[in-house]
Amino acid sequence: MKRGILLFVCMGLLQLSFGQKDLESKLKQIYWNNAGPEFRQMKAPAKWKNESAVILATRVDYLGTFAGVRKSFTENIVIHYRVLLQDKASVREYSELTFNQNKIKTNLIGKTNAYSFVAVKIVKPDGTEKIMDLSSAVKTDVGSEKDSKMAVPDLDQGDIIDFFIAIQSKETDVPNITESDLLEEKYPVVNKQIRFIVPRQINFSSKSFRGAPEFIKTKQGKNNIYTLIDTMRGRAPEVLWDFPHRTSAEVRYKISNGKTFVHQDEALVAREALQNFDYNNQDIRYIEDYVNQNAGESKSQDEVVKEIYYLLRSPIFQKAYFDIDQGSPLDNHYVSERFFFLLNKYLKKYNIEHEIMIVPSRNYGPFCDLVNMSSCDLLLKIGKDSGYYLSRPTPFSIPGEFPYLFEGMEAVLIGYPKSNTAARFNEEIPVSGKESNLTHSRYNLSFDSSDLSKILVKREVSAKGNNKAYHQYLIFTNHDYLREYDKPQYQNFSYSEIRNLVNEYSYLREKSEQQAVQENYERERRVEDDIESELDTKISEYKNLIITSVGMWEDMPDTKYSDEFVIDNGTKKAGKNFILEVGKFIEKQTELSDEQIQRDRDIHMGFARTFNSEVIIIIPEGFSVEGIDNLNINVSNIYGGFISSARVEQNKLLIKTSKYYTQNHCTSADWPHMVSFLNAAVQFSKSKILLKKL
Amino acid sequence: MYTGRSLHLFVEKKLFFFLWLFPSVLFGQQINELVTLYQHKYKENEAVIIHSESKFEFDLAENKVVVREDRNQKLLSLRYNTFINEVEFYDSNSDIKEFSCESSLNQKSFNSDKVCGNYTNSEYFFDDNKFCTHKLKLQEAGEVWKTHVDKIYNDSKYLTSVYFHDKYPIVTKKIILKIPSDIDVDIREFNFEKFAVEKHVTEQGKFRIVEYSISNISAMENVRLGRSVQFIYPHLLILVKSFQSEGERVNILSNLHDLYGWYRSLTSQLSVQPEVFAPLVNSILKGKVTDDEKISSIFYWVQDNIRYIAFENGLAGFKPDDAHSVFQKKYGDCKGMANLTKEMLRYAGYDARLSWIGTKQIRYDYSIPSLAVDNHMICTVILEGKKYFLDATEKYLPLGYNAERIQGRQILIEDGDNYILEKIPEVSGENELELRQVKLSMKSDMLVGSYKYILQGEKKRNFLCGYHFSSGDTKDRLVKHCLIDENKNMKVNNVRLPDMNHRVGAFEINTDLECKGAISSFNNELYIDIDISKDFKSWIVDEERQSDIDFGEKIHKVLEVELELKDGDSVIFLPEKLQIDHKEFSVHAVYVKDLNRILYKKRISIENGIISKDSFIQWNEAIRKLTQHYDSQIILKR
Structure with a gap:
């Protein structure tokens, strides 16, 4: 009996390896040898000669078929790419591939009913082709999404890497497929094709946005074919304040079983x-x-x-x-x-x-x-x-x-x-206004009388609305949070299950005290790093963090805290005088590059918001302040603004600023309005005053 | 009478004594005190190893020396409700026989619970490193996890070093080596001078027992620009030299000759098929007349066309890949690239040889017969008494220049059954210059002018590598980053790049420069900042840091600025001259008024690219002065 089983297993393996070879050559024949002219293309358009790589052709093919008397539904999906590598960076990117080893499943009589297959070839500039032997792949490390990896041999700048992934799977019913595909990719695409071949009974619907072409429907026997062809699509840009699914070319489509009614309107x-x-x-x-x-x-x-x-x-x-x-x-x-x-x-x-x-x-x-x-x-x-x-x-x-x-x-x-x-x-759903999402920072600056390069800073911060979360996660610890819930109303319950959880909470609450020292230390480092990044300066002696309200209860809905620190090299010395880069205290600003100033995509931000700052500087004895006039700026329009004012009162210089965004969205045509107040804030952030020795 | 500090130490010692001897009967109060103590002392660590003991037993098996490591460790949790991973590594020359963990709160993770898998070192594409791990829950602070590891090194050649430090701080640690008299083991000690390591040697029958102990050491650091651990932490280098077998002495690695002999036994297995690359060699040598032209054309071809992809699998970690195989695959590791360079050059008629070398990451030299002394292979060409050291892994390196990481290092060059031991020459600092020459004039609140950026040596090579391996926009960003860092107040226009494929000689970028906001005007006085590259500003080092700072290159940064004054401008103030000289670094900066110009020259040098821990205080003092200098402004009256 045991011998019989062993023989059966051996025969199964033999069938599997023969089956795999047949399948391999069949798939390579279809997707390489019989591929369309776009997959024979050797050169990229001249306008993309400086791109790192160009996708000469890419294609997604979906073939759905009923098997038997509609007892099952077979899906064949092929994703095919042909990429021209134009520089060493793209060669490096493609020189190490990770993938799942080819797998094939057969039924009891040896017929293939599911597979997953990868094939890669390199095409040299003279047209010669080298198919990679993936059997020499090695195992990936633990944690990798794929099981195998391989160094691609004989890959050079100017080569084309042409690969496809073919998957066949058998489902008990027609799966519901919905996708939202952006047509832009990491590299420019010369020719992209997405094609669905499905039995006529199956529903297919699609929507094209922002210049994306439509799917074209044709018929072939009992099937409908839906084909989308997109050509000469530039690569996906990096854009500030962007929702790509609202600004770039995209197709969205849906496939469902024709037997069940599916709403076209979500x-x-x-x-x-x-x-x-x-x-x-x-x-x-x-x-x-x-x-x-x-x-x-x-x-x-x-x-x-x-x-x-x-x-x-x-x-x-x-x-x-x-x-x-x-x-x-x-x-x-x-x-x-x-x-x-x-x-x-x-x-x-x-x-x-x-x-x-x-x-x-x-x-x-x-x-x-x-x-x-x-x-x-x-x-x-x-x-x-x-x-x-x-x-x-x-x-x-x-x-x-x-x-x-x-x-x-x-x-x-x-x-x-x-x-x-x-x-x-x-x-x-209502839209929050700029006043609902508000951060207010007050910086009180005084100088060490023995060393005017040293600034002692006391800071108070409050935040409300959507501006809160950033500060809440910055200043609060798990230990603090557990303590917030240490209230009588969360202690008494009738049900033993909940009482057990209360005991667990009490235990954890008590244990959390044990590591308060470390959590507080980590928090201080976190806040220090945040201040150094926002003020673009090194700080020391961070201390006295007092959290008045974390903003997690309705009766104290705002986040409020204060702290103190020292900026060791806070001023620039010029003879007997000192220059203070006072603009830094409105914290890091969005500074646009030349490329960002030109924009043809709408602006999508999280929410309207306001950032108010007060900077109070105690003028050191024996010094006067010069350069205040430059601190008065007012640039505002319907999309936002930056307003600042400064005055001297007794021995204090008082500066107030407000930067606000009135909308969460504006069109690209309105971008120059935003640029005007963003630049005004940047200009202020670089302002300096002179502490002049009297 | 106890002072505050000594009382603190007393409490620590007393509590530890209890914990060490009687962990199970320790009172809660005492545990809490100990936890509090270590939580304050090691704020960033999740746990502390209160005791670790590793026993290494040497033995003979099948004409090889095997080593069995038995390690027991007690880990005191400093956190609650946190998971940590206890990880043990092994490879094709070692096995983990048992690895289990058990906690004082009755949590257990048995040998069968361990999870194992591949773990490739980040330097390689694939290696034979594997690991096993237990995910341990630190249920509460004060919990003690005991771990036990039983590991076998199947060939003692591959047990090279043993460290005292771990990823957690350690209260006490013992390393015990039990060596039978028929095995000759030399134990070399490194970095003991800065750590209190106790050593006891005793004889037990036919065994020599060597016991080391150390206490109160912090966790091994993972810091930016950290120097190789070999230079920082105390450790033992285990040299199993020979053993006695049936009255005969059998050498393993008793001296350099043995080490070379083993390497040679591997390289002699290589197959040579020059016909595979002969057409290419013939083609690239066409029209080349001088030896330098011929050697460099082959050397550069390998640099440009062979990708560095390393497989360190078993013996492949020591044996080069065949040259024709590397040629066909177009990738290889340092050994494969060295071998291809050698064989192509030999085909071209040159005396090219494989050469082993330990880069500057290695603190040992070939006086120590160990696999730990080298980590790299290059090709050496001997021509008319002159040696060319060719490291094709260093892309864009010109012929005749040796990469920083191998300068001054010993090199073991193959020479039949013998070897040649030499030293790679050092390059002087002047050949490693990063020079910025700027001519500026004043325009409103801006400084505008021309800017010349010159790189030499390793700096140039690094730049070219970064440039060629960046894509599209990233190339421009890289150039801007080198010219003006991330300074958004500065702008470069009309950037003129030189021939980016030219390896030899200095490298020069010319550009126009705008420095916005560099001039602050208050009444009739102009406050001007003309230092466009504030290198090392606020670059204060944590004095508690254990590791030296290793920049990986010699540093010679020079800035020369010429500011043109307008008629009628008078100079009210020039910042003071700064001059700091230290054996490891120097900073010189000076402003000079010259007719209608202000000249500024700054030079920062770190001669060997290393700031040792012993110099941190002086370094920080220098950085404070430099930062103050950067914050000093020129004042003009207009």
Whole structure:
């Protein structure tokens, strides 16, 4: 019996190796020997002669076929590239390849039913071709996405590397495929083709944006063929404040089984998804227990809901409902959709008016432009017009805050109780103004009387709205966070499961004290580095960090802290006088290069915002200040501005600046307006004053 | 009576004594004190090794010396709720027999729980390094993890060095070597002078027991511009020279002759097929008349056409790839490239030879018979008594110039059954100049003018390499970076590059220069900053740093600025002259008024490219003065 099995295995291996050879030669025949003329191209257009590499041709082929009596669906995907390497940098890039070793799966009678295959050849400038033997590849290191790597032999500047990846897989049904493909790549592309060959029963729909060509439909037997050809596409540029999926050529497409009805409008898909909230069977006993123990009758519904939000944000309940480790609350955790189901369940049960929304993100655009909902997220609104939003909790989010990428987007919604909200289907998410996202920094500067190159700095920082997060993660530690939740209302619960988690929290809270020294040390280094980067100077003696409010509770929603440090070489000496680069104290500015000043793509930023600064300088005894006039600047327009003023009061020089952006988006035509105030801020940041010896 | 510091030490010693002897019965309070103590002392470390003991037992097996390492270690957690990885490396010449961990909080990770895989050193494309790891949870501060490793070195040649330091600070560590009398092992000690290492040698029957102990050492650093660990940390070099077998002495690596003999045994296995590259050699030699032309054309061809891709797999780490194979693949490691250079030159009629060398990263020389003494291979051509050292891994290196990393190093040149031992000549600092010559005049608040940037030697080679291996826009960025760093107040226009493929001689970039905001005007006085390259400004070194600073090149940065004054401008103030001379570095800067010009000359030199730890205080003092000098401005009255 055992011998029989062994023989069967050996025969299987033989079949596999023969099968692989046949398949290899068949695929190479199709994709290399029978490839179209674009894959025989040897030269790049002259205008791209200085590019590092040029993609002479690239092609994605998708062939979907039903097998048997539609019992399964076979997908064949081939991705093919032909790249001309024009300099040593691109030769270096392609000289070491990583890939998954070729794999082939056969059924019991030896017929291939799935494979993954890679083939690479080098084409020399004289047209001679060398096919790489991938069997000499070596294993990649642990952690690599691919299993094999290989040094490409005999690769030179001027060579073409031509490779394809062919994958066949068998699915039980027609998979839903949706893609958003930017046509620009790292290198310019001479010819790009994306082609889908699918049975007529299968739905294919596509959308082309910003100059991208359309898919052309043709018929071949029982199949439809959808082909997109794009030619002479420049490489993807690096652009400041850019959402590439809103500014560069792109095709989005969707494939689905013709048997099932699929909405072409993602807003309808979203609306359908929201119906899931009608069948919500979440267990909210732990939440109810909390409310029963902590919310007396004096608390309004709003207050109760907000308390539930803080509860679900707490390390204890993050563990209870979302299985997030309590010990490191500031790590990048993801709170699942369950959050919305839990709240919805509670709100429905207690008849609290609310709406569940699905909101598309600004960086992929509105529903009408989407082919899937991967860029969308859920949002909850309590109450109606004057209500407030609840977003997926992050460590510092508070009721009323939501991700800035939702701003201005039209959401679809479902309201409860349905009788009150049946007429509403959509809502435009509000856009925050420049005053809502505000950072204020106050620098008090004084000089060491024995050494005027040394500046003693006391700093106060406050931030609100979307400007907060940067500071919150800068100044707060896991230890601080656990301490924030050390409150009586999070201690008493009726359920033993939660009591166990409270014990775990208490244990971790206590243990976190043990490493406060180290966390504080790391925080100080972090803040020091941040100051040195923002002020472009070295500092020393960082001390006295006082966090007045981290901004994670609604009653103290802003982040506020203060600290002190010394700038050792803060002034430039000129004879008996000193020059102070006072402009540095408005912190690092966006300084545009010549290339960035010319722009043909719209500007997409996170949010409107304001940065206010106050710099108070105690003028050292025996010195006067010169150069104040240069500190008064006012450049403003509808997109933003930079305004500064300076005056001397007694022995102090008082400087105030405000830089603000009024919009989160403007068109490329409006870019010069932005450039004007950005440059004004840069000009100020280079301002100097003279401390002149009297 | 105890002072504050001695009390602190007393507490540390007392607590440690308890922990070492009775870890299981240590009171919580004592553990807490110890944890607090080490948390303050080693703020950046997740754990501290409170005791480590490694025993190396030498033995004979199948006519080879094998070494068994048995290591036990106690790791005290300084963090809570944190994961660390305990990693042990091995390769084709060693095996991990057992690797297990157990904590005082009853966590266990057995030998079977270890996860193993490939781990290629970043210098190579592929090597035979492998690792095994245990992911350990530091559940709470004060938890003690015991780890045990049992590792075999199947051939003692490959056990070259043993270090005392680790990735965590160590409270006490012992290294014990148990050597039978029939094996001749020479133990060389390095960097002991700066560390208190105790040594005891005893005899136990037929064994010699050598025991080293060290205490209170910080974690091994991973710092920018760190010097090779061989120069910094105390360590042992293990030289297994010979053993007795049936009354006969069998040499392993008893002297340089043995080492060369082993290398030679590998190179003599190489196959030579000159017909593979002969057409190319004939073609590139066409029209070349002098020997220098011929040698350089082959040398440059290998530099330009063979990519450095290193496979260090087993013996391939020591044996060069065949020349024809490297030629066909168009890639190879240093040995493969040296061998191809040699064979192409031999085909061309030259006496070319393989040569082994330890770069400046290696602190040992060939007086030590060990595989640790070299890490590189080049080709040497002997022609009419003159030697050309050809390192084709150094792209854009001109013939006759030796890369900084091998200058002054011993080189072992093949010579049949014998060898030639020589030294690569050093190049003087003047040939390693980075010179900026600037002529400026005043225009509004700007300085404008012409700027000449000249590079020599290694600097030029580095620039050309960086340039040619950068793509598109990055090339322009690289040029700008070299000319004006990231200074957004400066702008270069009309950049004229020289022939970027020309290896020989100085390299000169000419450009127009604008320095915005370099002139500050207050009333009728102009405050001017004409130093366009504030090299080493605020470059203060952490004096606690363990490693010397190794710039990897000699540094000679010179700036010459000529500022043209306008009629009627009078000079009110010129910054003072700065002159600092130290055995390792010097800084000279001086402003001079000359008719209607101000001349400024600055020179910063770091003769060997090394600032040793012993010089950190003087270096920092010099940097403070230099930074003050940079912050000094010229004042003109207009």
